[in-house]
Amino acid sequence: MINDQVIKDLGLIGATLIRRDGTLIEGILPDYVDKETFSIMCATVFGGASTAYDELHFKDPELLTIYGDEGNVIMFPNGPRDFYAIISPSGMDPKKIKDEFIEKQK
Numbered sequence: 001m002i003n004d005q006v007i008k009d010l011g012l013i014g015a016t017l018i019r020r021d022g023t024l025i026e027g028i029l030p031d032y033v034d035k036e037t038f039s040i041m042c043a044t045v046f047g048g049a050s051t052a053y054d055e056l057h058f059k060d061p062e063l064l065t066i067y068g069d070e071g072n073v074i075m076f077p078n079g080p081r082d083f084y085a086i087i088s089p090s091g092m093d094p095k096k097i098k099d100e101f102i103e104k105q106k
Contacts, residue, residue, distance in 0.1 A: 002026055006104045010097065013071055013087040018042055020050075020081060029087070042085040046075050065094040074098060 002015050007028055016027030016035070022043035024035050049061050066073040067090070074086040074094045088097050 002028055002105075004028055006101070009104065010100055011089065011092070012097070012101075013089065015087070015101070016042070016085045017078060017082055018046075018085055020047060020083065025082060038085070042073065042075060042083075046083050046085075063094060063098055 002017060007013075007015055014027065014029040014033065016029065016039060017025040018027075018039045019025060020043060022040040024039040027035055027039070029035055029038060045066070046064060049064050053059065053061055060077055062076060064075040069090060071090055072088050072092065072094060074088060074097055075083055076098050077083045084101070086097060086101060088094070
């Protein structure tokens with residue numbers, strides 16, 4: 001379960017767990033974010049990347065990052081049916097965030 005303390009400890013803006021069909025399972029996001037729209041758009045990006053990898057005969061991507069000046073969206077699988085979408089400030093290392101987030105989720 002995603003909790004607010006993990007988000008604070010890692011210095012994140014938000015974190016969600018999303019089904020590949022775009023359904024939000026759980027998440028903590030800033031109040032100004034429409035959770036359903038965010039989830040659907042992340043599922044679209046994650047699904048597109050997975051399809052591209054499939055065309056290359058690669059297994060699913062392990063880490064996707066959308067970089068921006070104000071923040072990054074970091075996505076990675078949580079099994080075959082869902083994935084995490086984490087929002088971090090710019091300048092943070094996506095791989096390190098993924099590893100630390102997974103460790104704190106145990």
